[in-house]
Amino acid sequence: MTSGNLLTDTPELYELRFPDPDHLAARWADATLRRYGAGPRVLDLGCGTGRDAAWLQRHGGRYVLGLDSSPAMVEHARTHHPGPEYRCGDMRELDLGERRFDAVLCLDSALLYCHTNEDLDRLLRRCRRHLAPGGLLVAEMRNGAYFLGRTDLLDTVRTDTVEHEGVRHTSRTRLWIDRTAQLLRRSREWSSDDGGSPVEQRSAWRLLFPQELRHLLAVHGFEVLTLHDRPGPRTEPAWTEDAEPADTADSDRLHLVARLTRTAHPADDRPADDRRTETSRP
Template structure:
């Protein structure tokens, strides 16, 4: 059970993107590097990115493991083909010009075997010359800066305030950024949710991509849809973005 993915409308209220910055970011990279305008969004969630890209003329599909998210996505974006599937072993019988994996979805692959399995699935679903576009937290930032202090946030949905109390910490042995989020709302029992993201260094990510037959075309910390402005050296920001293409294409 995951409180946010079980409540997709609340998820969109918690993480709004009214200007469709994530989808426009993808479209800008496709225009820059060139690819066929068909896209598979891995970890598509509520489908808003795939839905927006459909409006720009893309043929779009999405996969996610959350049934409630996919039900919501199908109602909101009927022009997108959504499939319930795991990012480590999906087989759709189709290839795409672009595979996207946004908002750190790639980092739910916690082990090296999981990461390789995911990247091999991406490669298998890309057409010749196709692009993998991924956006995630930057391990180089989180492993070299103080962990953010616990924080609280309240979102009002359907007139009900939902408050999340979030604590982050580093699991150095597993190379994970772990999160505990405690939800409270009037008249409801408190609910604890735990999750974690694999922390990857930029060159570690580049090596994994190369080992799976994907050549990095661009690797950068900003600009990006969720990147915080920073004044440090390149690849030292909180977000990491990668564009890769099948080697030899």
């Protein structure tokens, strides 16, 4: 069995596997930005195929810059979802010079691809650097607290089938928890009916608990405006325009809105060895 990332290498297949015909994720993001008074300039980190960024720019009246680490995803976005500015790169190394945005989006657990505390620190420093004063961080992600004592998502192997260009692809997805690294790990094995070799895709998300997330954001100069589990674009029941956020954080998903209250410090751009830790600052 070979290794690879069939979905990010084949963006058309990704959109077939994870359809969003009603643009629920983009509409939720737009409604959230409006609810909390965000300006028009949006930075979409982990923009994927670009369909959310394009909807926000076309229908939300916003300027959007999308960043993704997959060259195939970025090329697909430019071709199939034009309008926003797209760039390829690592969000932890984000450097857009003096450009500032009114909001940073991290949808579908993009924030959780920062697996270590150091990765999270680096990303949040980059967000601070590129947010205008009072700018928003809006994130939608898996909820680490959900897995305390629950194994329903870990005890089953999920099988899904999708057809692309006349080839039927079948995936078997398994989740497990790496407690030492505090990661939710995933193995997705793909087979196809065209005789191709099976492919195994491995990925992982950092599991963050609500109070841990609040502390991390406070250390980096953000005030949490809301942190709740539902409704959202990937919850049951799904978000609707008239839905009000819950006051709980118990389900599989977390939805975060935080406002920047402290701008970037000059030390943020110095190497880590030459910089005091965030928590040591007065």
